[in-house]
Amino acid sequence: MPFIPHTPEDVAEMLATIGAKSIDELFEEIPASLRVRGLPGIPEALSEMEIGRLMSDRARQDGRPLCFLGAGAYEHHIPSAVWALTTRGEFYSAYTPYQAEASQGTLQLIYEYQTMIASLTGMQVSNASLYDGGSAVAEAALMAARAHRRSKSMRVLVPRSVHPFYRKAAVATAGNQGMRFEELGYERETGKVDRAALAAFAGEDVTALVIQQPNFFGTLEDVDDLTDWAHAHGALVIAVVNPTSLALLKPPGEWGTQGADIVVGDGQPLGVPLSSGGPYFGFMTTRMEYVRSMPGRIVGRTVDAGGKEGFTLTLQAREQHIRRGKATSNICTNQGLLMTAATIYLSLMGPTGLARVASVSHQRTQELVSALTRIKGVRAAFSAPRFHEAVVQFDRPVAPVLRELEQQGVLGGLDLADHYPELGPALLVCATETKTSADIERYAALLGETLRRAQAA
Amino acid sequence: MIHGREQVIFEYSRPGRGAFGQWPGGEGDVGDIPEALRRRSRPLLPEVSELEAVRHFTRLSQLNFSIDTHFYPLGSCTMKYNPKACNQYAMLPEFLGRHPLAPESQGQGFLACMFELQEMLKEVTGMRGISLTPMAGAQGEFAGVAMIRAYHRARGDLARNEIIVPEAAHGTNPATATMCGCVVREIPVDAEGDVDLEALEAVVGPNTAGIMLTNPSTLGVFERKIEAVARIVHGAGGLLYYDGANLNAILGKVRPGDMGFDVIHMNLHKTFSTPHGGGGPGAGAVGVGERLLPFLPIPIVGRDAGREAAVYRWLTERDLPQSIGRLSAFMGNAGVLLRAYVYMRMLGRDGMSRVGEYATLNANYVLARLRELGYEIAYPSRRASHEFIVTLRREARELDISAMDVAKRLLDYGFHAPTTYFPLLVPECLLIEPTETESKQTLDRFVAAMAAILEEARQQPDMVKSAPHTMPVRRLDDVRAAKQLDLTWKGTA
Numbered sequence: 001m002p003f004i005p006h007t008p009e010d011v012a013e014m015l016a017t018i019g020a021k022s023i024d025e026l027f028e029e030i031p032a033s034l035r036v037r038g039l040p041g042i043p044e045a046l047s048e049m050e051i052g053r054l055m056s057d058r059a060r061q062d063g064r065p066l067c068f069l070g071a072g073a074y075e076h077h078i079p080s081a082v083w084a085l086t087t088r089g090e091f092y093s094a095y096t097p098y099q100a101e102a103s104q105g106t107l108q109l110i111y112e113y114q115t116m117i118a119s120l121t122g123m124q125v126s127n128a129s130l131y132d133g134g135s136a137v138a139e140a141a142l143m144a145a146r147a148h149r150r151s152k153s154m155r156v157l158v159p160r161s162v163h164p165f166y167r168k169a170a171v172a173t174a175g176n177q178g179m180r181f182e183e184l185g186y187e188r189e190t191g192k193v194d195r196a197a198l199a200a201f202a203g204e205d206v207t208a209l210v211i212q213q214p215n216f217f218g219t220l221e222d223v224d225d226l227t228d229w230a231h232a233h234g235a236l237v238i239a240v241v242n243p244t245s246l247a248l249l250k251p252p253g254e255w256g257t258q259g260a261d262i263v264v265g266d267g268q269p270l271g272v273p274l275s276s277g278g279p280y281f282g283f284m285t286t287r288m289e290y291v292r293s294m295p296g297r298i299v300g301r302t303v304d305a306g307g308k309e310g311f312t313l314t315l316q317a318r319e320q321h322i323r324r325g326k327a328t329s330n331i332c333t334n335q336g337l338l339m340t341a342a343t344i345y346l347s348l349m350g351p352t353g354l355a356r357v358a359s360v361s362h363q364r365t366q367e368l369v370s371a372l373t374r375i376k377g378v379r380a381a382f383s384a385p386r387f388h389e390a391v392v393q394f395d396r397p398v399a400p401v402l403r404e405l406e407q408q409g410v411l412g413g414l415d416l417a418d419h420y421p422e423l424g425p426a427l428l429v430c431a432t433e434t435k436t437s438a439d440i441e442r443y444a445a446l447l448g449e450t451l452r453r454a455q456a457a
Numbered sequence: 458m459i460h461g462r463e464q465v466i467f468e469y470s471r472p473g474r475g476a477f478g479q480w481p482g483g484e485g486d487v488g489d490i491p492e493a494l495r496r497r498s499r500p501l502l503p504e505v506s507e508l509e510a511v512r513h514f515t516r517l518s519q520l521n522f523s524i525d526t527h528f529y530p531l532g533s534c535t536m537k538y539n540p541k542a543c544n545q546y547a548m549l550p551e552f553l554g555r556h557p558l559a560p561e562s563q564g565q566g567f568l569a570c571m572f573e574l575q576e577m578l579k580e581v582t583g584m585r586g587i588s589l590t591p592m593a594g595a596q597g598e599f600a601g602v603a604m605i606r607a608y609h610r611a612r613g614d615l616a617r618n619e620i621i622v623p624e625a626a627h628g629t630n631p632a633t634a635t636m637c638g639c640v641v642r643e644i645p646v647d648a649e650g651d652v653d654l655e656a657l658e659a660v661v662g663p664n665t666a667g668i669m670l671t672n673p674s675t676l677g678v679f680e681r682k683i684e685a686v687a688r689i690v691h692g693a694g695g696l697l698y699y700d701g702a703n704l705n706a707i708l709g710k711v712r713p714g715d716m717g718f719d720v721i722h723m724n725l726h727k728t729f730s731t732p733h734g735g736g737g738p739g740a741g742a743v744g745v746g747e748r749l750l751p752f753l754p755i756p757i758v759g760r761d762a763g764r765e766a767a768v769y770r771w772l773t774e775r776d777l778p779q780s781i782g783r784l785s786a787f788m789g790n791a792g793v794l795l796r797a798y799v800y801m802r803m804l805g806r807d808g809m810s811r812v813g814e815y816a817t818l819n820a821n822y823v824l825a826r827l828r829e830l831g832y833e834i835a836y837p838s839r840r841a842s843h844e845f846i847v848t849l850r851r852e853a854r855e856l857d858i859s860a861m862d863v864a865k866r867l868l869d870y871g872f873h874a875p876t877t878y879f880p881l882l883v884p885e886c887l888l889i890e891p892t893e894t895e896s897k898q899t900l901d902r903f904v905a906a907m908a909a910i911l912e913e914a915r916q917q918p919d920m921v922k923s924a925p926h927t928m929p930v931r932r933l934d935d936v937r938a939a940k941q942l943d944l945t946w947k948g949t950a
Contacts, residue, residue: 002808003538003730004815005896014822014897023814026821027710029679029840034711038806041580045805048542055799058566059551065563069556072786079479081511083548089525090518093539095873096736101928102527102868105463105520106735112466115945119501125944128736131592134786165786172754172782176603176638220494248487250496266786276567277557277787278592279738291942297736301946302938305923309462310930314938320595321879325631325641332629333593333726337734347466347503347510353480354502363485385490406560414558433481 002045066439067411068368070389070430071216072133072163073277074269076244076357077434079348082271086341096297096333100312106336107311110299113343120246120346121239121263122253123285127296129339130331133240133266134169136282137162137210139295139329140238140264141174141181143286144208146328147261147293148236153205154179159193161186161215162240164419188422191219191382191391193226202233211260212240213249217428218365218389219382220249227256236261243283243342244269244361245387247354262286271345272338281335281342292318295329357433361388364431364440371444372429377451381426388432391416394425396454402427404450410443458526459519460929465946466503466513476507501946520929521735522873528899530823532844532876532888533627533675535705535727540800543730547795557787561770567791568769571758574798581809582704582721583714584744588753590789594702597722597741598633598669603781604720604745604752605667605696606637611752611779617694621660621668623652625676625880627702630669639666646882650676650836652686661693671700672716673707673842675880676835677820677888687717696720696748704728705892706817706843709810719746728812729797740793751779756788815893816843819900823891826904830911835883844890846883847875853885858914858921860885865932866913866924870906 006014011023020026027035046054067075086092090105097103097110114126130136141156158167158181171181185194193211209230214220223239230237239252239260252260268280286294292315300314320327349357365388372378377395394401398415405412413429420426431440487495505513522529529536555567575587591597602620609617620634621642631641644656652670668690672680680686690697699713699721705728713721725731725740733739745753756771771788774780804812820841827847828834835846852858864874864887876888891900913920925931 001811001815002803002805003540003894004811005894006815006818010897011818014818018818018821018825020821023818026814026817026840029681030707030711031681031684034684034715036583036710036712036715039580039709039809040806042577042806042809043802045808046802048803051542051799051802052546054802055546055549055570058569059549061566062551062555062564064551064554065559067554067556067559069558071558073557075554075556077479077481079476079507081476081507085511085514085518087544087548088515088518090521090523091735092544092732093524094521094735095523095529095531095534095536095733099522099864099868099874100933101865101925101930102522102873103520103735104929105517108463108465108520109514109517111944111946115467116500116502118945122498125942131596131738132785132787135592135596135784163786165783168783169785172603172784173599173636176606177636178638220490224493246496247500248490248496250494251498251500254497273553273792274556275553276555276559276564276791277789278785279790279792280786281738288942291944298944300938301943302934302941304931304933306931308930310933312933312935312938314935314942314944317939319628320632321628323632324628325635327628327632327635330595330599330629330632330636331593332595333733333737333739335592335734335738336736337732337738340735344510344514347505347513348476348479348507349502350475350504351499351502352504353475353477354500356480356484359485359487360481360483361485362487362490366486366489385494387490402560406562411556411559411563433485 065409065411068413068429068431068443069411071414071428072266073274074432075274075434076269076432078271078273081348082341082344085344086337091340092337097313104311107299109340109343111301111311113339114299116343116346117283118285120243121285122251122259123263124288125291126285127294127298129334130282130284130296131335132278132280132282134166135173136264136284137166137240138170138173140262140284141170141179141208142177143262143293143295144236144238147290148207151205151207153207155206156181156208156210157184157201157206158210159184159186161193161217162210162212163216190384191217192221192384198229206233206235208236208238210238210240214245214387214389217382217391218386220385220387223255227260231258239263241265242269243267244358247358249387267338267342270342272341279335279338281338293328295331296334360433364433364435365390368429368431368440371440372447375448375451377455381423389430392427392429396425398425398427401450405446408446410446459516463516467946469505469509469513470503472504474504474506476510527871527873528895528903529873530875530889530891530903531873532890533702535890535892537730537892538894539730539732543796543799546799547792552795565769568758570795570798572760572769574794575758577801578723578742578744581708582744583712584721585747586750586753587742587744588757589742589794590754590784591722591741591743592785592789593737593739594722594724594741595629595633596784597743598629599636600743600754600781600784601698601720601722602633602637602639604749607752607781608749609666616664617666619664620666624882625674626669627675627700630700650674650678650839651680651682654682654685657686657689661689661695665693665695667696667698669698669700671703673703677842677845678836678839679842683716706813708813710813714746720749725793725797730800731793731796738790738793740790740797751777752781753777754782754784755780812893819891819893819895820844823889823900823904827907830908835886844888847887847889848883849885852914856914856918858918860887862921862924863910866910866921867906868925869927872903872906
């Protein structure tokens with residue numbers, strides 16, 4: 001019996017102790033009419049050898065194309081040590097650290113993570129992770145409504161240049177509680193938030209302004225001005241950031257004169273594989289004054305009965321298992337293992353290594369944009385400075401071109417036709433430190449050829 | 458397990474040190490990024506060698522209990538063995554390297570696994586449709602209640618905003634109802650642990666959106682009146698939500714869909730053995746009956762039967778215009794779902810039913826042994842499901858020993874503590890769930906530890922009250938932790 005250790009003798013002794021004749025008798029309290037007899041829709045069991053073969057075949061079917069997709073999920077080098085350590089049984093198969101004395105490893109690691117992510121974002125406190133970047137935006141909006149006691153509107157301004165899936169997740173998650181998300185357009189020339197659209201909200205009750213840096217297009221926003229505008233008009237600032245970028249870019253805690261109020265993002269770039277979209281983890285940091293409004297688990301350092309230093313979950317009075325219907329969120333299980341991987345990744349990278357990952361990724365993207373825009377019929381969509389991602393526009397529909405590239409084993413980027421039809425044929429591209437000059441040349445050569453053929457046809 | 462203090466990683470840090478082999482060679486040109494947008498201060502990240510990092514995190518891991526090292530009789534959490542194959546085959550390089558927005562043509566292998574997982578989950582739950590996107594049980598609950606609300610709204614039935622929850626429910630149930638903008642109505646359970654039908658009759662009405670139930674309940678017993686509950690709630694126009702936290706107890710024996718539930722979330726990190734990871738990632742797939750099919754969260758994997766081979770594709774808003782929407786940036790915890798898929802294929806048809814059988818056998822065996830020792834069982838007249846409750850109210854009264862004390866002393870004996878003080882309505886309780894993957898010999902050692910602790914409680918109660926004695930730390934000062942908040946490292950004082 002796979003994963004069940006009982007011998008027939010064990011079963012007989014156990015049933016005798018219980019005083020039952022059969023295992024089936026143990027289900028006597030379930031009305032007979034409800035019992036199922038067999039599960040014909042489940043296939044017969046496979047041995048590990050057989051499932052191994054099946055999974056390897058399926059993985060091979062998916063292949064390993066050369067990938068220039070970004071859009072919130074980035075292919076970075078992951079040191080071998082990260083997952084060798086993360087998949088140690090003592091991390092991998094441990095429970096949530098409620099029993100602090102038997103979970104000091106996980107708890108100390110969370111404390112180290114909180115320190116790193118708070119410093120990286122320039123904020124004072126961090127939680128122990130949320131599900132992902134999209135759900136983190138929803139939680140940040142709800143948190144802003146709790147933290148900002150003077151604002152009654154439950155109204156959050158979200159630029160159209162924020163990740164479209166994050167916007168959708170925020171509406172799906174927070175909309176049920178009366179949260180309203182209102183869209184702000186972007187300037188077609190620069191790709192930055194449209195200041196005129198923002199100015200229209202002056203004098204109104206706005207709970208928070210969301211600022212994504214870099215935004216979905218890779219464009220860098222004027223974060224200082226936007227932050228100061230929000231604070232001058234009584235709104236909190238929710239920053240949505242790429243953690244790798246923060247080795248180079250101004251941390252949200254230093255935006256404008258007061259800094260952002262809540263910072264969230266997806267931690268995937270920090271040692272987490274692409275893996276079809278998850279598991280990733282969301283991070284959230286804030287000012288100390290808002291710590292009690294923050295959702296999710298938080299670890300604190302304290303002392304034990306003997307005065308020895310130790311770590312424990314703290315401020316649990318915010319959470320669902322204590323506060324039930326009045327909790328800050330229903331979140332329970334979060335993304336502990338991914339946060340573990342990120343902490344190990346950040347330890348191996350350090351401040352210098354992370355800055356190199358960021359700067360080399362940025363340079364690769366600049367090289368990519370130069371190479372692509374040298375091709376006839378391709379131009380950069382926006383004039384403003386960017387970080388490690390960019391939109392290029394074509395003179396013809398993107399989808400057929402991408403399909404041709406795909407045949408050659410290249411994923412050329414994300415077609416923006418569905419999400420930003422107003423941009424015409426447009427493609428979001430990204431290159432990280434994992435792409436070599438040869439990779440970029442290969443992509444550019446294939447694209448040039450494909451477009452030339454299409455233009456000639 | 459090791460016992461010394463492990464330094465905070467920043468204490469190993471020395472300026473100029475690093476895991477150099479991991480960094481890209483050279484620095485990239487960032488001259489085009491305006492000075493005003495750049496970072497001026499260095500972030501506080503460790504500067505350590507690769508070996509220092511490896512030793513540090515290995516040592517931290519050794520300060521933990523885990524399934525691979527210890528038995529976790531942790532009620533309501535289903536801490537079973539996480540087979541290594543599940544991890545190995547979910548981490549094949551092609552699966553890890555697949556971008557979430559990669560075209561469907563470069564994901565037919567992955568999508569086939571997801572589609573088949575949806576089909577298998579339908580079969581074991583008796584539901585009509587599955588969405589795999591929720592990233593944890595609580596998010597699955599959220600999706601479930603949001604679908605119930607969307608269903609009523611779509612019918613123009615706008616007054617239905619009350620969610621009924623038994624008092625024994627998980628904290629996530631009322632928290633979820635609130636997150637969905639609903640009002641929570643709690644109802645009592647009777648002396649034998651079944652829902653109080655009179656109280657239910659009294660509370661249902663034109664405002665009832667639905668009821669959230671765990672079955673077997675958090676009291677460790679099967680809700681025998683489930684058919685009557687379904688009749689009453691459906692009769693009042695409400696829907697039934699199944700909290701899948703205890704699905705392990707009935708896997709292959711009875712299906713939520715057959716009990717009359719309209720929507721269910723499953724904790725794949727419980728029933729289907731994906732790892733808890735020290736607090737996640739989980740996966741909280743949802744299943745629905747006919748009425749809620751149009752409202753499932755997206756994306757879902759669909760199959761178009763082609764002439765040659767089936768083609769798998771994502772179903773989105775275009776296919777499900779009434780969907781409650783997208784709960785994550787992409788499709789949820791795909792890697793966790795792959796692990797659950799491998800597990801289910803390895804169990805197969807017969808193995809699936811054995812899960813519920815042996816989980817129930819183990820729980821009833823430990824119950825019988827603890828009763829022999831003199832421990833008081835909270836619901837003595839009932840058959841245990843895959844878990845049961847011991848109440849230490851007598852020990853608390855007579856010996857001044859609390860459930861917390863016993864839980865902490867168990868750590869010294871090498872067992873993770875059972876769930877304590879949950880459910881809230883049983884005083885001084887331990888909720889014990891052995892799972893099917895533990896052998897009789899492990900269970901016997903656990904029972905022996907419980908016997909020894911009971912003896913200590915009578916002979917040398919201080920030994921129990923001041924436990925644990927052999928862990929890396931003793932009991933921690935939680936009051937100080939909450940009052941003198943120390944949430945980030947600020948250097949050696």
